[in-house]
Amino acid sequence: MIQKFSRAKPLPVEDRQDMIIDAVIPLLMERGHAVTTKQIADAAGIAEGTIFRAFGDKETLVRAAIERHFDPAPLRASLARIDPALPLEDKIRIVIELLQARFGGIVRMMSVMGHGERPVRPTPPTHSEYAGIVAQALAPDLDRLNWPAERVAPLIRLIAFSTSIPMFTEATPFTTDELTRFVLYGIAGHPAPELAAATSAATAV
Structure with missing residues (x-):
């Protein structure tokens, strides 16, 4: 058969x-x-x-x-999946990592394809949507912030973008942890006691 x-x-x-x-x-x-x-x-x-x-x-x-490649929708979806219950430091680190991956990919694509290779159809403004998504993730920690959450989001984006451009960071690269601490404490602020103790312990090893 x-x-x-x-x-x-x-x-x-x-x-x-x-x-x-x-x-x-x-x-x-x-x-x-x-x-x-x-x-x-x-x-x-x-x-x-x-x-x-x-x-x-x-x-x-x-x-x-x-x-x-230039479509911002996957980035927004990844940001929206951040658990608001996570520690603030972890959430900031995740946002920075996602943004750096996004900007790094864009910069690399433009460098190999040329600046004239942007999509023909204009991408609608998404800055306010991005800020709203990040603000939602940071909502449980508003009492720790010196800035409104909607203003924190553009600051993180600015730092992530500038550190995704090789010519800006080749001489002085920054780790994600360093950028996270900078976002949270600037150059003169003080971390929470538990983080300061963990950092001291790590340095002593």
Whole structure:
């Protein structure tokens, strides 16, 4: 008896495009415009012709990948997942790490692709939304803040952005812990007693 196997259903066009874009972004970060459709196809595990059926040409794919890379929605979603019950120091550290990853990726993409490769469709303003998300995470600690939470968020963004640009930090790199302490205590403030004790113990080791 001959056993019949059903053929796998082809992916919807949108899903196939997403898969190809996910594969091309790291290649663009590494090779820029020099990346070939064969390299993209190999990375995505597809035939080269599939790229042209999904996007028409390489340039359309590149533009779609850059637009995805600049999309702020994934960052906002990650920030919104920060647990407000975490210690304040941990929340500040997570915000800095997420922002540095975001800005570092943008700076790197622009350096290899050129400043003219921003998405064609303008990204709507999201600064107030970002500030609101961070403010929500910091809400349980408002009594510890010297600034309104909505004003703290832009300050953290400014620090994260400036420390994500290699030319600004190559000579004097800063760790995430150092930036977290700076956000919380500036250059003359005093940490909470338990943090000060932990820092002293770590230094003594």
